[in-house]
Amino acid sequence: MQITLLDGGMGQELVARSGDEPTPLWATRVMIDHPGLVKAIHDDYFAAGASVATTNTYNILHDRLEGVGLDALYHALHLRALMEAHEAKAQAGRGIIAGSMGPLGESYRPDLTPPIEVSAPLYAEKARILAPHVDVILLETMSSLGLARGALKGAQVAGLPVWLSVSVDDRDGSRLRSGEPIAGLRDLIAEFPTAAVLANCSMPEAMLAALKELSNMGLPFGAYANGFSEISSLPLPDAVAAPEYTHRHDLTPERYTAFVMEWVKLGATIVGGCCEVGPAHIRHLATALRAAGHTIA
Numbered sequence: 001m002q003i004t005l006l007d008g009g010m011g012q013e014l015v016a017r018s019g020d021e022p023t024p025l026w027a028t029r030v031m032i033d034h035p036g037l038v039k040a041i042h043d044d045y046f047a048a049g050a051s052v053a054t055t056n057t058y059n060i061l062h063d064r065l066e067g068v069g070l071d072a073l074y075h076a077l078h079l080r081a082l083m084e085a086h087e088a089k090a091q092a093g094r095g096i097i098a099g100s101m102g103p104l105g106e107s108y109r110p111d112l113t114p115p116i117e118v119s120a121p122l123y124a125e126k127a128r129i130l131a132p133h134v135d136v137i138l139l140e141t142m143s144s145l146g147l148a149r150g151a152l153k154g155a156q157v158a159g160l161p162v163w164l165s166v167s168v169d170d171r172d173g174s175r176l177r178s179g180e181p182i183a184g185l186r187d188l189i190a191e192f193p194t195a196a197v198l199a200n201c202s203m204p205e206a207m208l209a210a211l212k213e214l215s216n217m218g219l220p221f222g223a224y225a226n227g228f229s230e231i232s233s234l235p236l237p238d239a240v241a242a243p244e245y246t247h248r249h250d251l252t253p254e255r256y257t258a259f260v261m262e263w264v265k266l267g268a269t270i271v272g273g274c275c276e277v278g279p280a281h282i283r284h285l286a287t288a289l290r291a292a293g294h295t296i297a
Contacts, residue, residue: 001264001269001294001295002269002294002295002296002297003264003269003270003271003289003294003295003296003297004051004052004222004269004270004271004296004297005049005050005051005052005271005272005282005285005286005289005296005297006050006051006052006054006098006222006224006270006271006272006273007042007045007046007050007052007053007054007272007273007282008045008050008224008272008273008274008277008278008279008281008282009226009227009273009274009275009276009277009278010027010038010041010054010056010058011026011027011056011058011059011275012275012276013041013278014027014030014031014034014037014038014041014056015027015030017037017040017041018030018033018034018037020033020034024064024067024068025059025064025065025068025070026059027056027058027059028056028059028060028064028065028077031056031077031080031081031084032077035080036084038056038081038084038085039084039085039087039088041279042084042085042087042088042089043088043091043092044279045279045282046088046089046091046092046094046095047092047279047283048279048280048282048283048286049282049283049285049286049287049296050095050272050282050286051094051095051096051296051297052095052096052097052098052272053085053088053089053095053096053097053098054085054098054100054138055081055082055085055097055098055099055100055130055134056081056084056085056100057077057078057081057082057099057100057101057102057126057130058100058101058102058140058141059102060074060077060078060081060126061102061104061122061126062074062122063104063105065077075129078126078129078130079129082097082099082130082133082134085097086133096135096136097133097134097135097136098134098135098136098137098138098163099127099130099131099133099134099136099137099138099158099160100138100140101123101126101127101130101137101138101139101140101151101155102140102141103140103141103142103143103147104118104119104122104123104147104150105147107141107143107167107201108141108143108167108177108201109143110143110144110146110147110176110177110178110179111178113143113144113146113147113150113178114147114150115146115150116146116149116150116153118150119146119147119150119151119154120150120151120153120154121154122150122154123139123150123151123153123154123155124153124154124155124156124157125154126154127154127155127156127157127158128157128158130158131157131158131159131160134158134160135160135161136160136161136162136163136195137155137158137160137161137162137163138163138165139151139152139155139162139163139164139165140165140200140201141165141166141167141200141201142164142165142166142167142176143166143167143176143177143178144176144177144178144180145176145178145180145184145185145188146178148164148166148185148188149188149191149192151164152164152188152189152191152192152194153192155192156192156193161195161196162192162193162194162195163194163195163196163197163198163270164185164188164189164194164196164197164198165197165198165199165200165224166182166185166197166198166199166200166210167199167200167201167202168182168199168202168206168207168209168210169202169206170202170203170205170206171206172206172209173199173202173205173206173207173208173209173210173211174209174210174212174213177202181213182199182210182213182214183213185197185214185217186217189217189219194219195219195220196219196220196221196222196270197214197217197219197220197221198214198221198222198223198224198270199211199214199223199224199225200223200224200225200226200274201224201225201226201274201275202225202226203225203226203228204225204251204256204259204260205259206225207223207225207259207263208262208263208266210223211223211263211266211268212266215266215267215268220269220270221267221268221269221270222263222268222269222270222271222272223260223263223268223271224271224272224273224274224277225256225259225273225274225277226273226274226275226276226277227248227251227256227273227274227275227276227277228248228275228276248276251276251277253280253281253283253284253285254284256273256277256281256284256285257281257284257285257288260285260288261288261289261292264289264292264294271285272285273285
């Protein structure tokens with residue numbers, strides 16, 4: 001089977017490598033303060049076998065930048081992230097670039113989902129910046145049907161394939177973090193052209209249930225889990241402080257690969273890692289996929 005191997009987490013990797021204290025701007029702050037570090041991480045993922053560079057644009061959002069007086073840099077920060085991804089791709093001599101668009105409000109906060117008349121234009125603005133420089137638009141960590149709808153509507157202006165990725169409940173992977181069933185995505189992908197459906201930034205233990213739902217939607221599907229302990233039972237984060245999540249110490253490259261190979265057996269063709277899943281995990285996964293007879297596109 002032909003597999004598209006995503007990279008792993010960018011934000012947590014940036015914070016860890018920088019040695020800086022996390023801030024509400026998270027990966028964006030590190031990119032400003034440490035030029036070249038984003039490219040170095042893309043380089044490591046390509047060297048590990050990834051076929052995709054996901055741009056460090058997830059957290060470049062007006063609602064994040066306005067709070068720290070940096071909204072004037074909105075466009076420029078996108079271009080900086082895109083440049084570092086393109087430099088890494090050129091050096092690797094292969095791969096595709098996925099333009100990341102993260103959730104408005106805050107990750108894992110479906111209660112902060114803005115109405116579609118607010119979210120769709122914001123996503124369209126972002127998609128227009130990314131479109132000339134990426135191969136696909138990747139909507140990440142969508143935790144409610146309403147947020148997914150606004151993101152899908154806005155992303156269409158790019159005129160590119162759109163991959164929709166949702167974040168699911170860590171205890172019940174058949175449901176979004178909002179509690180809504182994943183099956184509700186059917187109406188959205190019927191309304192807005194969607195090239196693939198994925199689940200991300202949830203515990204790997206939740207992904208099989210999510211993929212069983214996604215596999216019935218008639219589109220390429222896959223998953224990329226995080227390496228956090230359970231988030232669903234934690235107090236919800238807000239936008240005024242740096243997120244605090246607990247890194248798992250048991251999710252070795254070998255164990256993570258075992259999870260992903262089960263997803264591939266189910267038919268998943270787009271797999272990789274999210275927060276706290278790093279180059280070592282992707283390298284081990286790439287080796288296992290090839291050993292099982294799969295090709296990495």
